[in-house]
Amino acid sequence: MEVGFLGLGIMGKAMAANLLRHGFRVTVWNRTLSKCDELVAMGAAVGDTPASVVAKCKYTIAMLSDPSAALSVVFDKDGVLEQIGEGKGYVDMSTVDAATSCKISEAVKQKGGAFVEAPVSGSKKPAEDGQLVILAAGDKALYDDMVPAFDVLGKKSFFLGEMGNGAKMKLVVNMIMGSMMNAFSEGLCLADKSGLSPQTLLDVLDLGAIANPMFKMKGPSMLQGSYNPAFPLKHQQKDMRLALSLGDENAVSMPVAAASNEAFKKARSLGLGDLDFSVVHEVLKGTGGSG
Numbered sequence: 001m002e003v004g005f006l007g008l009g010i011m012g013k014a015m016a017a018n019l020l021r022h023g024f025r026v027t028v029w030n031r032t033l034s035k036c037d038e039l040v041a042m043g044a045a046v047g048d049t050p051a052s053v054v055a056k057c058k059y060t061i062a063m064l065s066d067p068s069a070a071l072s073v074v075f076d077k078d079g080v081l082e083q084i085g086e087g088k089g090y091v092d093m094s095t096v097d098a099a100t101s102c103k104i105s106e107a108v109k110q111k112g113g114a115f116v117e118a119p120v121s122g123s124k125k126p127a128e129d130g131q132l133v134i135l136a137a138g139d140k141a142l143y144d145d146m147v148p149a150f151d152v153l154g155k156k157s158f159f160l161g162e163m164g165n166g167a168k169m170k171l172v173v174n175m176i177m178g179s180m181m182n183a184f185s186e187g188l189c190l191a192d193k194s195g196l197s198p199q200t201l202l203d204v205l206d207l208g209a210i211a212n213p214m215f216k217m218k219g220p221s222m223l224q225g226s227y228n229p230a231f232p233l234k235h236q237q238k239d240m241r242l243a244l245s246l247g248d249e250n251a252v253s254m255p256v257a258a259a260s261n262e263a264f265k266k267a268r269s270l271g272l273g274d275l276d277f278s279v280v281h282e283v284l285k286g287t288g289g290s291g
């Protein structure tokens with residue numbers, strides 16, 4: 001199967017590499033073109049523009065930072081829309097809001113193409129290992145065509161029905177994750193300040209009802225103050241912002257998420273946005289809490 005791949009950041013690079021390793025023919029494009037080199041060394045072809053990738057490939061996947069990047073790659077000059085049409089499919093796996101997905105879907109459909117939104121749960125390591133959870137919605141026929149690729153990229157794919165449901169599900173999941181990260185960080189601070197060993201807290205948590213992979217993976221590096229980005233904090237804050245907006249639209253009160261968003265915003269204002277989202281711990285250590 002031949003696929004195009006737009007966006008070779010932390011996630012896109014790992015996902016495109018995975019497709020190559022599994023025998024897919026992949027044509028890549030990235031705004032900063034030099035980031036294509038590593039994929040070329042693995043056997044990828046390069047397109048000069050999103051439009052040229054879509055012209056070459058029946059199916060094109062995108063993994064871009066945020067709504068503005070997702071819209072720019074479709075609607076701007078040399079964008080996806082210039083070449084999408086009958087018989088071609090576009091799959092955006094970026095985390096965006098439902099309105100962005102719907103806008104792209106309408107434009108792609110107007111040109112005769114098919115569109116699926118397919119944001120993912122799982123970070124850099126699951127992307128490298130093909131263990132993502134895919135939250136797809138939109139054109140069911142295109143989704144079915146993409147199953148061979150989704151099976152390589154993920155351990156499970158959900159088809160969630162109408163356009164926007166994938167984006168909404170992803171935002172709900174990341175709203176919970178961001179709030180959990182703040183509660184976890186506050187707990188580490190509280191243990192430390194009240195004379196307990198934070199390491200022992202990690203051991204206790206790991207044996208109880210709230211044990212989870214995130215605490216297990218991020219806890220030790222947070223205690224060391226090490227924040228190599230797997231999931232950049234700027235993206236987590238974007239997801240909290242979009243989830244809070246979804247809460248506004250649906251009159252859902254989310255005080256925990258709102259307080260967590262403030263801590264992520266504070267971290268961004270301190271220039272920590274490109275580090276892992278667990279760096280919010282430094283903010284909470286500084287203030288003694290998110291409230």
Ligand SMILES: NC(=O)C1=CN([C@@H]2O[C@H](COP(=O)(O)OP(=O)(O)OC[C@H]3O[C@@H](n4cnc5c(N)ncnc54)[C@H](OP(=O)(O)O)[C@@H]3O)[C@@H](O)[C@H]2O)C=CC1
Pocket residue numbers: 007008009010011012030031032033035063064065066068069072073093094095096120121122123124230231232235236
């Ligand atoms: N990292 C993670 O753990 C996870 C991330 N996600 C989501 O996946 C998406 C990608 O995340 P991640 O790979 O971590 O992000 P990165 O910041 O590592 O990469 C972002 C990508 O978007 C491109 N980009 C940014 N702005 C534009 C623009 N205006 N036009 C064209 N391209 C642009 C960047 O290009 P350039 O290289 O030129 O800057 C880069 O390829 C995000 O929506 C994120 O929320 C979802 C699950 C997990």
Ligand SMILES: O=CCCC(=O)O
Pocket residue numbers: 095120121122123174231
């Ligand atoms: O959007 C990022 C999600 C990160 C994760 O699921 O571990």
